[in-house]
Amino acid sequence: LELLRPLRVLPTKRITGEGLWNGQRVLAKLFVASGSARHWQRELAGVRALAAASIPSPAVLASGTFAGGGRYLLTAFLPDAKSLADTLPSHFDTARPLLEAACERIGQLHTNGLVHDDPHPGNFLISSGMLLLIDGAAVQSRTSPLPKREAQDNLSKFFAQLPPDTPLEPLIAAYRAANPRYAMEPAGLFALIAAHRHFRLDDYLRKTVRPCTLFDVRQNLRRFTAVAREDAAWLAPLLDDPDAAMASGVLLKRGNTATVARVSFAGRSLVIKRYNIKNLAHALSRAWRPSRAWHAWREGHRLCFLGINTPKPRALIEERLGLLRRRAWLIADECSAPNLAEAFAPYADASAPPPLEAASLLHLIQLLYVWRISHGDFKATNILLGADKATVIDLDAMTQHANPAAHTRAWRKDRARLLANWPAESGLSRWLDSYLPKA
DSSP states (O other): OEEEEEEEEETTTEEEEEEEETTEEEEEEEEOSTTHHHHHHHHHHHHHHHHHTTOOOOOEEEEEEOTTSOEEEEEEOOTTOEEGGGGTTSOHHHHHHHHHHHHHHHHHHHHTTEEESOOOGGGEEEETTEEEEOOGGGEEEOSSSOOHHHHHHHHHHHHTTSOTTOOOHHHHHHHHHHOTTSOOOHHHHHHHHHHHHHHHHHHHHHHTTSOSSSEEEEEOSSEEEEEEGGGHHHHHHHHHOHHHHHHTSEEEEEOSSEEEEEEEETTEEEEEEEEOOOSHHHHHHHHTSOOHHHHHHHHHHHHHHHTOOOOOEEEEEEEEETTEEEEEEEEEEOOOSOBHHHHHGGGTTSSSOOHHHHHHHHHHHHHHHHTTEEOSSOOGGGEEEOSSOEEEOOOTTOEEOSSHHHHHHHHHHHHHHHHTTSOTTSHHHHHHHHHSOOO
């Protein structure tokens, strides 16, 4: 077996990569860490269970034990494969056939007394027009058929990873075509879906500040850095000296508490925001709590996770003195769209903005409202409006509220701050006031 390139590394579990075996391209899963026998046996048992239930999955070509320790599992390599996750940005009507097929697969699992513990769209692959289920290690055998409560929970776990506005009725119908034993109603799944969404979000946010598959996080007595693992290599020189990169860029803001610059680096346009320390009193007030960069980093990833437009956060840097925090930097993609004040300036005397821009803005606001997210400084310059989407920036004070009453109070302030950008008697102000969720 010749490993051509690693595709995924799970510390303490396995290495997955593309390889050559007897001249044939294969997907190789190498179980070489401690506990390799247990992880290998679980993967192999799951793959065999899928085959026994006639659920399409990449064919197993070989499995066994390495002479020097560890195990391997080789399956067919599918060069044309795309994941179901790649279809989710599409309109529902475009993605619907594949989503229905995924729900049928889940129904097949449950009918055969199986459950996939991690039914996220990335574990469904489309190859040669067929939808396949992968990750045998997540397939568990239960009593057959699967009890209704467990079936509901597992199906809602899949639904929780779809866009919030996805119609569930046709997907439930597809599930019932494969598992007609249970009536699954949307109303009965909503609470489970919400619980799974919050659990996934909290789990993901914890990962943004600790070493894991997705993030490269390093810390010593003088420095803390977090960067998406896919960005770690090309961003490394910038992380070593962010101030030098800022000095070579275009200064956008010079303030006592924050300095912002646009930089071109590795062929990409980035924005670096440095959070400054004004004086000793300010240093003491900030030393014991997470920096504003830390907060903006997490909130940026929160919005990206929820599908709400914001410039993608690339890296977080904090200066440390032991446990004490000092200056901090946030690095994110640049969004070149005009801000809302600039975009709406030509329509100052109009009764409403153009339909496309209006729909983009209201969609952004509705998503923030539905997820109970308050901005904290919801002025027009913190919303960027492109031709087909609105983007929110400056997330230092953003909060997602668990308490509805707290969200109502915060939304009242956000709403008033946004409306204050235009005279109360103007057509734009009246239009916005009529469409914004009420305080």
